[in-house]
Structures are given as structure tokens and as C-alpha cells.
Amino acid sequence: MKKYTLKDYIPWSEVEKEWMADPKFRAIHDALQPEYDLIRQMIDQRLAKNMTQADLARKIGTKQSAISRLESGDANPSFKFLKKVAKAFNAKLKISFQ
Numbered sequence: 118m119k120k121y122t123l124k125d126y127i128p129w130s131e132v133e134k135e136w137m138a139d140p141k142f143r144a145i146h147d148a149l150q151p152e153y154d155l156i157r158q159m160i161d162q163r164l165a166k167n168m169t170q171a172d173l174a175r176k177i178g179t180k181q182s183a184i185s186r187l188e189s190g191d192a193n194p195s196f197k198f199l200k201k202v203a204k205a206f207n208a209k210l211k212i213s214f215q
Contacts, residue, residue, distance in 0.1 A: 152190060156187070162206045162208065169181075170185055176205040177198075177204075178201070
């Protein structure tokens with residue numbers, strides 16, 4: 118079995134640049150960006166507060182698996198659920214159309 122080194126890998130920036138040049142990929146990426154932005158913000162907030170997924174789940178009255186699904190993009194949270202998450206972070210939920 119071959120041992121791989123860092124030189125064997127293509128930097129993500131190069132892969133991303135190539136993929137983003139494809140109009141179909143770019144359209145799908147752009148359509149999903151708001152979801153990924155929300156997930157990134159939620160993870161960033163949770164980590165900034167030194168909270169585990171289980172901590173957050175307890176604080177809003179759900180299971181850790183629900184937080185995991187949300188953070189992995191496998192869930193479609195309700196507005197009510199997102200408001201609970203914001204409250205757990207002592208933050209305001211702001212949703213806008215641009």
C-alpha cells in the first residue's frame with residue numbers, strides 16, 4: 118500500500134477554483150450557500166461559548182443527535198427551533214432577504 122505525503126494532495130484552493138468554474142456546480146453551490154452560512158454561524162457560536170452539541174441540546178430541550186443533524190446539514194430546522202438556538206446563545210436571530 119502506497120504511503121501518501123502532503124505533496125500527493127491537491128490544495129483545496131485549487132480544487133475549489135476548478136469546481137467553481139463549472140456553471141452547474143456554481144449554481145448548486147450558490148443555492149446552498151445560505152444554509153451553509155447559517156450552519157457555520159451556529160457552530161462558531163457554539164464553539165465560542167465552549168459548548169458541546171450535548172450542552173446546546175440540553176439548553177434548548179432536544180437531543181444531541183438533533184444538533185448533530187442540524188450542523189451536518191441533514192435537518193431543516195423550523196423558525197421556532199432556530200429561535201431557541203439563538204436564545205441559548207444569548208443572541209438575536211436575524212433572517213433577511215437581500
